[in-house]
Amino acid sequence: MREAEIKLALTHHLSAGMPSDAFHFLEEVELNGGEIRADLVQVMDMHCYEIKSAADSLKRLVGQGSRYARAFDQVTLVTAECHLKKAMPMLPPWWGVMVVPDEAGKAFKQVRKAKLNKRHEPDVLVTLLKREEALQILEELGITRGFRSKSLYVIQAKVAELLLLDELKEKVRHCLIKRAKTSLSIVL
DSSP states (O other): OOHHHHHHHHHHHHHTTSOGGGOBEEEEEEEGGGTEEEEEEETTTTEEEEEEOTTOOSTTHHHHHHHHTTTOSEEEEEEOHHHHHHHGGGSOTTSEEEEOOSSTTSOOEEEEOOOOOOOOOHHHHGGGSOHHHHHHHHHHTTOOTTTTTSOHHHHHHHHHHHSOHHHHHHHHHHHHHHHHHHSSSOBO
């Protein structure tokens, strides 16, 4: 299966039995100004799914993983069987691993369940926010004067500076949920 087919099958697999209003996904979520994109994010749980189809390479996996570790509560590699043996030693023990079925319609195989990440870093977590979202947070804090004309990076840095990690995590989650509800992303 190609990545787009895997994303669709994965969202159906993950949302099976869940209330439709509680399970929102975003595709291609940017971190660090688009330097890295998370393939699929289940926003309620801040769970990132990195997809590696049979046609993909694992070259960027370690770099992607180090950034995901600083931003998401859980991360799962969803990979074709052909990458499994090579990928396993590359992954931290808290990452989940799922194997893509050989054909559409078959079940995903869970190799390892994702555990909770405890390595969040505010300066990376805040890069999940778009400009309008970061400005809205500053507005809620009563601090927008002089920031509307600043770069996204300056705005994000100010948000990360002003909020405690738990507060920042909740604000980012809220923004991603709102984005998922209003976007053309996969909503099941």
